[in-house]
Amino acid sequence: MKTLESYDCIPYESYAITETHPDALAVLGRLLGIETADPEHCRVLELGSASGGNLIPMAYHLPRGTFVGVELAAAQARRGQSLAAALGLTNLTLLHQDIRELDESLGPFDFILAHGVYSWVPESVKERILQICGRLLSSRGIAYVSYNTLPGWRQRGMLRDMLLLHCREATTPGARLERARDLLERLATGLNGDTRPETLALRREVEYLRSARASYLYHEYLEETNSPELFSDFMARAQRHGLAFLAETKLHTMFASTLGPGAEAALAGLDGQVMREQYLDFLRLRAFRQTLLVRAETRPCLEIDLERLEDFALYADLEPPSRPQSTRVKPEDYRTPDGASLRVEQPLTKLILAHLSACYPNAVPLTTALHAAAEQLTAAGRGRFAAAREDCLAELFNLYASQGIGLTMRTAHWSNQVESSPRATRLARAQAAAGEGHVASVRHRSLGLDPLAAWLLTGLDGTRDQAALRQALMAELSAEPALGAGLGLAPGASERALEALVDANLSRLLALFARAGLLSPDPV
Ligand SMILES: C[S@@+](CC[C@H](N)C(=O)[O-])C[C@H]1O[C@@H](n2cnc3c(N)ncnc32)[C@H](O)[C@@H]1O
Numbered sequence: 099m100k101t102l103e104s105y106d107c108i109p110y111e112s113y114a115i116t117e118t119h120p121d122a123l124a125v126l127g128r129l130l131g132i133e134t135a136d137p138e139h140c141r142v143l144e145l146g147s148a149s150g151g152n153l154i155p156m157a158y159h160l161p162r163g164t165f166v167g168v169e170l171a172a173a174q175a176r177r178g179q180s181l182a183a184a185l186g187l188t189n190l191t192l193l194h195q196d197i198r199e200l201d202e203s204l205g206p207f208d209f210i211l212a213h214g215v216y217s218w219v220p221e222s223v224k225e226r227i228l229q230i231c232g233r234l235l236s237s238r239g240i241a242y243v244s245y246n247t248l249p250g251w252r253q254r255g256m257l258r259d260m261l262l263l264h265c266r267e268a269t270t271p272g273a274r275l276e277r278a279r280d281l282l283e284r285l286a287t288g289l290n291g292d293t294r295p296e297t298l299a300l301r302r303e304v305e306y307l308r309s310a311r312a313s314y315l316y317h318e319y320l321e322e323t324n325s326p327e328l329f330s331d332f333m334a335r336a337q338r339h340g341l342a343f344l345a346e347t348k349l350h351t352m353f354a355s356t357l358g359p360g361a362e363a364a365l366a367g368l369d370g371q372v373m374r375e376q377y378l379d380f381l382r383l384r385a386f387r388q389t390l391l392v393r394a395e396t397r398p399c400l401e402i403d404l405e406r407l408e409d410f411a412l413y414a415d416l417e418p419p420s421r422p423q424s425t426r427v428k429p430e431d432y433r434t435p436d437g438a439s440l441r442v443e444q445p446l447t448k449l450i451l452a453h454l455s456a457c458y459p460n461a462v463p464l465t466t467a468l469h470a471a472a473e474q475l476t477a478a479g480r481g482r483f484a485a486a487r488e489d490c491l492a493e494l495f496n497l498y499a500s501q502g503i504g505l506t507m508r509t510a511h512w513s514n515q516v517e518s519s520p521r522a523t524r525l526a527r528a529q530a531a532a533g534e535g536h537v538a539s540v541r542h543r544s545l546g547l548d549p550l551a552a553w554l555l556t557g558l559d560g561t562r563d564q565a566a567l568r569q570a571l572m573a574e575l576s577a578e579p580a581l582g583a584g585l586g587l588a589p590g591a592s593e594r595a596l597e598a599l600v601d602a603n604l605s606r607l608l609a610l611f612a613r614a615g616l617l618s619p620d621p622v
Pocket of ligand 1: 111
């Protein structure tokens with residue numbers, strides 16, 4: 099049987115990649131003037147779909163869409179197929195197949211996704227990925243291809259070279275991982291206390307890799323193929339397959355201004371968008387891209403008209419500063435769930451963010467949110483700020499470009515409440531039970547699960563109220579001391595300490611699941 103042994107041996111952790119969701123791609127395309135497919139009814143192809151961690155949640159939440167995944171590693175493909183079958187997903191096909199052998203009669207597709215595949219495969223597969231995009235993308239389709247890029251990856255490539263040398267005599271993936279960990283420890287010891295600027299990048303990378311997942315360390319640093327490219331070389335190849343650049347999913351990186359005033363001057367006189375992007379990569383030392391491609395004949399409109407934002411609804415999960423000055427024009431820092439900080443100044447924007455936070459994960463049409471915020475300002479005697487609509491739209495666009503807020507075309511609504519007998523979606527329970535350590539939120543974000551969270555989520559079938567859940571959790575923690583230890587419970591701790599731990603964690607976890615939309619009814 100054909101397979102990829104290294105991935106069978108050390109499976110890739112397959113989870114939801116927010117930027118690849120059809121809704122996210124459709125919105126970005128429409129902002130850029132393309133009549134993209136309706137995400138509710140679209141056709142999606144994923145190349146290198148691993149065990150379906152990205153495609154399965156999409157297919158589950160978009161039951162009228164059609165989804166096809168292609169994966170060569172047999173064990174990964176099988177895992178995905180059995181989860182899809184257990185969930186009864188009739189709109190998803192996960193093929194155990196080489197990308198090179200894909201049957202083209204399966205197309206066309208509105209969205210083609212290849213995350214973490216292109217620069218990790220041999221030349222013939224790279225070429226085929228872009229050929230498939232060129233041939234199977236529908237006329238208004240968008241392809242998403244992520245890959246390691248130069249010049250930034252050269253810095254990491256230095257460590258990859260050292261690790262490959264240290265592993266050269268180890269033959270099995272497990273032994274290679276062991277050798278790699280050995281070198282990382284030697285490097286950490288040897289560089290301890292080193293303050294030379296020329297070793298800074300290496301020291302950071304070693305530190306990161308020492309606690310990284312085995313699958314990341316192996317497939318990024320120890321796989322036979324990892325061939326990063328210059329963006330301009332990637333685009334030249336894409337153009338040969340009839341494709342053109344649309345945008346980067348991290349939209350803010352396309353604006354030189356985000357690098358400071360000098361960057362704009364440095365790009366002066368460069369011809370064409372591809373070259374501008376290439377030189378931005380030089381300035382950024384960019385190591386990774388998530389590029390969106392369209393058919394060459396598509397004519398996107400790269401001048402974004404802020405009025406187009408009104409076509410969408412907004413959602414956001416931003417944490418405000420401790421005492422937000424919501425009715426004053428004052429720069430304040432809001433925090434994303436990933437811990438990044440984003441500056442917000444306009445009262446209209448601040449009130450909209452408060453409204454969105456209360457509704458999350460649900461979205462609010464921009465026109466409704468603007469109207470409600472303006473009324474609040476007027477009622478507070480700050481009517482003059484209510485008129486600053488243009489400033490607010492510009493700020494909302496910047497937040498969107500920095501991935502601080504989301505825009506959606508969908509009207510789906512989810513519960514964000516914890517009911518008396520909480521019931522998680524079948525998808526959330528199945529993903530938690532599969533033991534992969536993460537589930538997809540309804541906004542297609544990956545939510546990490548520690549063993550206790552996975553245990554609780556697996557059992558949320560709506561048959562037990564919170565008192566019964568509390569009891570079951572107490573029993574589980576008594577039976578499995580390792581679970582409690584993971585939460586800081588000392589061995590032999592008193593019954594009261596155990597109860598306090600259970601109470602704090604039960605309500606924390608249920609609130610977390612509710613905010614991720616996991617306690618909603620299943621989609622019909
Ligand atoms: C780094 S993983 C990324 C997986 C997934 N897209 C993700 O991001 O979670 C690369 C995947 O591509 C698959 N792959 C590599 N070469 C392939 C080929 N020729 N045909 C199909 N799948 C392939 C691997 O087995 C692996 O699952």
